[in-house]
Amino acid sequence: MTEFLSVGGPMIEFDDVTISFDRGPVLKNVSFQVALGETRILLGPTGSGKSVLMKLVNGLLKPDSGQIRVFGRLVSEMDERDLLVMRSHVGMVFQESALFDSLSVEDNVGYRLEEEHLDPREIRERVLEVLRFVDLEDAIDKFPDKLSGGMRRRVSIARAIIGRPELLLYDSPTGGLDPITSSTIIELVVKQRDVSHATCLLITHRLQDAFTLATNRYNLRANHMEPMPNHEVDAGTKFLVLQDGRVIFDGSTLELTHSSDPWLLGYIE
Amino acid sequence: MRFLSPDAYAKSIVASVQDYSLMCARAVANIFTRPRYTADIFTQMDSIGVGSLPIVVLTGFFTGCVLALQSAVSLKEFGAVNMTGGLVTMAMIKELGPVLTGLMVSGRNTSGMASEIGSMKVTEQLDAMRALGTDPLRKLVTPRLVAAVFMLFFLTIISDACGIGGGAFVAVTMLRLNAEQFFHTGYMSLAHGDIVEGLVKPLFSGFIIATIGCYYGLRTSGGTRGVGQSTTQAVVSSSVLIILVDFLVTQLMIGIFGR
Numbered sequence A: 001m002t003e004f005l006s007v008g009g010p011m012i013e014f015d016d017v018t019i020s021f022d023r024g025p026v027l028k029n030v031s032f033q034v035a036l037g038e039t040r041i042l043l044g045p046t047g048s049g050k051s052v053l054m055k056l057v058n059g060l061l062k063p064d065s066g067q068i069r070v071f072g073r074l075v076s077e078m079d080e081r082d083l084l085v086m087r088s089h090v091g092m093v094f095q096e097s098a099l100f101d102s103l104s105v106e107d108n109v110g111y112r113l114e115e116e117h118l119d120p121r122e123i124r125e126r127v128l129e130v131l132r133f134v135d136l137e138d139a140i141d142k143f144p145d146k147l148s149g150g151m152r153r154r155v156s157i158a159r160a161i162i163g164r165p166e167l168l169l170y171d172s173p174t175g176g177l178d179p180i181t182s183s184t185i186i187e188l189v190v191k192q193r194d195v196s197h198a199t200c201l202l203i204t205h206r207l208q209d210a211f212t213l214a215t216n217r218y219n220l221r222a223n224h225m226e227p228m229p230n231h232e233v234d235a236g237t238k239f240l241v242l243q244d245g246r247v248i249f250d251g252s253t254l255e256l257t258h259s260s261d262p263w264l265l266g267y268i269e
Numbered sequence B: 001m002r003f004l005s006p007d008a009y010a011k012s013i014v015a016s017v018q019d020y021s022l023m024c025a026r027a028v029a030n031i032f033t034r035p036r037y038t039a040d041i042f043t044q045m046d047s048i049g050v051g052s053l054p055i056v057v058l059t060g061f062f063t064g065c066v067l068a069l070q071s072a073v074s075l076k077e078f079g080a081v082n083m084t085g086g087l088v089t090m091a092m093i094k095e096l097g098p099v100l101t102g103l104m105v106s107g108r109n110t111s112g113m114a115s116e117i118g119s120m121k122v123t124e125q126l127d128a129m130r131a132l133g134t135d136p137l138r139k140l141v142t143p144r145l146v147a148a149v150f151m152l153f154f155l156t157i158i159s160d161a162c163g164i165g166g167g168a169f170v171a172v173t174m175l176r177l178n179a180e181q182f183f184h185t186g187y188m189s190l191a192h193g194d195i196v197e198g199l200v201k202p203l204f205s206g207f208i209i210a211t212i213g214c215y216y217g218l219r220t221s222g223g224t225r226g227v228g229q230s231t232t233q234a235v236v237s238s239s240v241l242i243i244l245v246d247f248l249v250t251q252l253m254i255g256i257f258g259r
């Protein structure tokens, strides 16, 4: 499954990355690594550059300086053609879902496979399969404007995972949702993580989501999420905290909860 | 509102022209390489061609009517009312057919393209498209370009025909002229170069309509308000450019055909 990863190195590697827009720098000298199979949770206040960082990973933006490696390949120097190839191994869920509003749910979810000119029958089958995964089979013929926020998010997740990506990027999958819908979305993320074992980068502003991810696992047989035994914490879940475009924390769940940094403590409160 | 210093302003204009040229070059280059989005070309042809038909037919027809009325007044002074047909035909084919069709379709479709692509931009649908392995330039711009150039050509011919028809209608019913003579003087007034001129202009208008509409759509930022702004700017720019290029092509054609 991971044959696209060229060497046994990290899945994502940022080395001294800086990017600026008209109003000044958004990310300043950001360096971090995400290992294969890791779930990396990206925290930080609004406007701290989380979405920009995620777009850099997928090559949707280019850094002004520094190097970005994904799958061991230098994304920051790829041309658009190579990027399109790289992106076929990456699934991305956008902040506001970004569904194509002129296409039905079926065409939205099957978009990538249609671009790859797969057999229509196989596309239909795989669309049904992922819609079943996100529990939205009934909505297959609907259009995005007829869906609720939570449903749009689930369609967006279905669209991201249909290509069986090795790397998943979730930009605020629970943003703007009520608490109950948020938990079902996070449960879906846990399920996807434990079924596919894909590496994943997830932005959230709800700390609660982050800790749910770190302390729960998906029980496939019982088909529900459950806490890990003995209050264990998933070792594969790590955190990255951004503030004002700088990395102020990079480490495991325990390190985060035991941090002595006053700003971090204030943020976690 | 931010004010730029003159040199920063000049730089931003140069940068825009550069971006625009680059986009046009890539959109044209995409025609010759795979993958091609043929279905999107037909959708756009329907929207640009069939959708614009009523407005093009009506403006063409009434322009011909007005032209006949106005020119008959002037021609009467020289005792040359019979030449109305020649004047209407010549004006429609060389100038008014192409320019009016360009402006009408520009108002309708440049705005449509800018707002459609612009709202896709601000809702991150363009990024989503790239994330799913599609080049938006290939999927959105190239089909619009091909469809607009192709359709403008035929819409202009239809507009010319309707204009001449409108002129003839006024000439016969209101000016009491002979229809046969109207068409005969019209036919006689045309030279090879006039037709070429009239058919080259819409190719440029089509190119301008599609590329300007897409360009402003692609560079939209700032939410729904930004979409409104880029739509307005797109229509203004494409209208001005259509008339400017019309002037340049006319100049060129006079140089080539001597009339």
Ligand SMILES: Nc1ncnc2c1ncn2[C@@H]1O[C@H](COP(=O)(O)OP(=O)(O)O)[C@@H](O)[C@H]1O
Pocket: A021, A022, A026, A044, A045, A046, A047, A048, A049, A050, A051, A052, A053
């Ligand atoms: N394409 C862009 N053009 C200009 N500025 C941008 C762009 N994308 C993001 N920014 C700016 O970068 C900053 C960080 O944005 P973002 O990464 O979306 O923050 P968040 O952490 O809330 O996701 C914001 O101030 C935003 O205005």
Ligand SMILES: [Mg+2]
Pocket: A050, A051, A052, A095, A172
């Ligand atoms: Mg964001």
